[in-house]
Amino acid sequence: MLYKRLAILLGICFLPGLLLIAMVTQNTRGSVLPASATDANFRLPQPDDSNEVNAPAITAINSPSATCSNLTPGTGVCAISWQYLSVTAASSSYIISMTVAIDNQIRAYHSGFFQTSMYIPGDMMGDGFQVVCGYPQGSTGFGNSYSYAIRARETAGPSAANFGSVTCPADIAKIYLPAVLK
Numbered sequence: 336m337l338y339k340r341l342a343i344l345l346g347i348c349f350l351p352g353l354l355l356i357a358m359v360t361q362n363t364r365g366s367v368l369p370a371s372a373t374d375a376n377f378r379l380p381q382p383d384d385s386n387e388v389n390a391p392a393i394t395a396i397n398s399p400s401a402t403c404s405n406l407t408p409g410t411g412v413c414a415i416s417w418q419y420l421s422v423t424a425a426s427s428s429y430i431i432s433m434t435v436a437i438d439n440q441i442r443a444y445h446s447g448f449f450q451t452s453m454y455i456p457g458d459m460m461g462d463g464f465q466v467v468c469g470y471p472q473g474s475t476g477f478g479n480s481y482s483y484a485i486r487a488r489e490t491a492g493p494s495a496a497n498f499g500s501v502t503c504p505a506d507i508a509k510i511y512l513p514a515v516l517k
Contacts, residue, residue: 395422414466415481416464422453431488432488438483443460468503470507
């Protein structure tokens with residue numbers, strides 16, 4: 336504690352631009368030791384079995400890679416879909432919700448009631464979430480790319496998220512206007 340106060344006092348007194356960092360650690364007996372690589376007595380605190388902490392943790396979301404497909408060529412409409420989405424809560428917790436966001440816009444919200452896991456089959460999402468395919472870009476000829484985030488929350492507080500991106504095939508809407516003479 337004294338080392339920390341001294342470091343703060345010295346840091347305030349020095350000219351701007353000069354940085355003083357004092358690293359202090361505490362061993363398991365409560366004495367303060369300087370955290371220096373050259374200090375032969377330095378030792379990291381060791382966890383003992385009596386103070387074991389079991390932090391609640393949500394299981395990672397299980398979702399295969401997203402796919403983007405052109406449902407009807409010539410319309411400029413593509414669909415982003417997953418084969419399934421799945422999440423499992425930590426022990427003694429329940430899943431509250433799972434959301435799917437594409438380009439920071441929530442496209443799906445699934446909520447649970449006293450369930451330890453949530454499984455959303457691809458069929459439940461219909462053809463997928465509609466997006467604009469886009470013009471061919473660069474030498475690849477692919478269309479627009481979209482970022483997605485799948486988030487899940489549980490009753491114990493923790494949450495998990497999967498992030499990714501998907502590139503759609505290029506397709507533009509073809510509209511033929513009639514030639515009307517006035």
